[in-house]
Amino acid sequence: MADREKILNILFSAIDDFNEIRPGEAPISKSKDTILFGSGGVLDSMGLVTFIVTSEQKIAEETGISITLADERAMSLRNSPFRTVGTLADYIHMLMAEQE
DSSP states (O other): OOOHHHHHHHHHHHHHHHHHTSTTSOOOOOOTTOBOSSTTOSOOHHHHHHHHHHHHHHHHHHHSOOOOSSSHHHHHSSSOTTSBHHHHHHHHHHHHHHHO
């Protein structure tokens, strides 16, 4: 299983890829505190979907583990795992731990 630091680095790589496909828009900064979605977030709903798909692909490439980030479980959590880069990394870490 990937540790939290490796997961953050995978997400930062996904951010690089995502920023490349959005020329002319403000880039997402590579910080665990970057607010992705919700009040003050840098992504709208379509941007979030695109970023989630990009992240899932990067995770599979880097770890060989296929996970689904946007599912009923994620949507039903009281605190969204998509709020910040850090909360997303924590959610991914939990999902990967459950797969072991």
